[in-house]
Amino acid sequence: MSNISDLRIAVICSSNMNRSMEAHAFLAKKGFLVQSFGTGDKVKIPGSAADKPNIYDFGISYDEIYHDLLGKDKSLYTQNGLLHTLDRNRRIKTHPERFQETDEKFDILITCEERVYDQVVEYMESKTPVDNSIVHVINIDIQDNLEEATIGAFLISDMCLMLAKAEDLDNDIEEVLHNFEEKCQRPILHSIVFN
Known part of the structure; x- marks a missing residue:
């Protein structure tokens, strides 16, 4: 194209x-x-509470974040759309830059x-x-x-x-x-x- x-x-x-x-x-x-x-400075995404975000270094792959959240609380991160978001992201590129x-x-x-x-x-x-x-x-x-x-x-x-x-x-x-x-x-x- x-x-x-x-x-x-x-x-x-x-x-x-x-x-x-x-x-x-x-x-x-x-x-x-x-x-x-x-x-x-870091990749910050919502966590289990407003004062408990998930924080990662740039360079970690979307796949690693996906599996980390999956292990922490599959139902929460499915419900709030983060697993879906990460799934989309890893189809576009490997990691946050x-x-x-x-x-x-x-x-x-x-x-x-x-x-x-x-x-x-x-x-x-x-x-x-x-x-x-x-x-x-x-x-x-x-x-x-x-x-x-x-x-x-x-x-x-x-x-x-x-x-x-x-x-x-x-x-x-x-x-x-x-x-x-x-x-x-x-x-x-x-x-x-x-x-």
Whole structure:
């Protein structure tokens, strides 16, 4: 299958578990060149209580997390959708990846919450640019639950289709994002950083 556009897109949330992976799956199915990442220090997912999250290092495989949760409480993690989420994730790639550890270059970085957006912009501004190519960092706030992740993936997919149709992305992006913001009724943040 040929790619819908040659834009290199990264979708980024905190743990590379739910929101970024749902959007990754959507965009990949549509034929986009997409990868996904987290910006957190650790992969944190819900546990048996709000103050008892499951915490893993980046680099652990989705398969290992799946089996760990299965052993801890199969019924809880089936009921809250985490086993289903991990099953989807391991069909897309092997393990959660941390954005600050990749050498890949992207045209568009899409973040799923303002805190992650700030971390991405700060990180990009702190590193020495390689070739000074423009990178657009775009944020759309998506709550970290399964239903919102699905809605968010639809929105991100719509936005990427609009961006892919732009004749000159660097010149047209403000207008495209303004139109998208009006359509989806969610505030969008946008910054330009350099590779």
